[in-house]
Amino acid sequence: MNQKSGTSKDAADKLVKGIKRKTRKQYSAEEKIRIVLAGLRGEESIAALCRREGISESLYYTWSKEFLEAGKQRLAGDTARQATSPEVKELRSEATALKEVVADLTLENRLLKKSMIGDGEYEA
Structure with missing residues (x-):
């Protein structure tokens, strides 16, 4: 019986992961910029901002790094898009x-x- 319950638990876990993956929120570029700029303003902590927006801190820092890299390239004269x-x-x-x-x-x-x-x- 242990094998049967373990197999059904694995199947349930896969189903839940699939549902989470398909219902994950997709953020537009404008939303990402708004969130990163709010973090850069420093009016609230990054942790509080991420909780409010429903994102992980690592995702925020990834977006922030991409945002700053794009700005650096633009200022360096790399206008290719x-x-x-x-x-x-x-x-x-x-x-x-x-x-x-x-x-x-x-x-x-x-x-x-x-x-x-x-x-x-x-x-x-």
């Missing part, structure tokens, strides 16, 4: 259009040169 998918598509289509324009102008330039060579006026 992740491009969104629509931006990438737009830039690719613009690049394709510009390449077509360059190809057309190159072809037109060559035709003009050939026509001038044929007339005997241009030799380079």
Whole structure:
């Protein structure tokens, strides 16, 4: 009987962990920034802030470190950022259009040169 109760307890633990994982709150970037800035202001202790927000202190310190690293990179002049998918598509289509324009102008330039060579006026 001990094996049976132990197996059902393991299954119950897995079920509870799965439910907790699926119902975990996801914080937006704005919420994370708000919480980190509240901690940096120092108006209340980090422990009290984390209790109020329902997060662990280690999570707060992780967010704080990421926030400060991003600020440091920005101040150092690293302004590169992740491009969104629509931006990438737009830039690719613009690049394709510009390449077509360059190809057309190159072809037109060559035709003009050939026509001038044929007339005997241009030799380079």
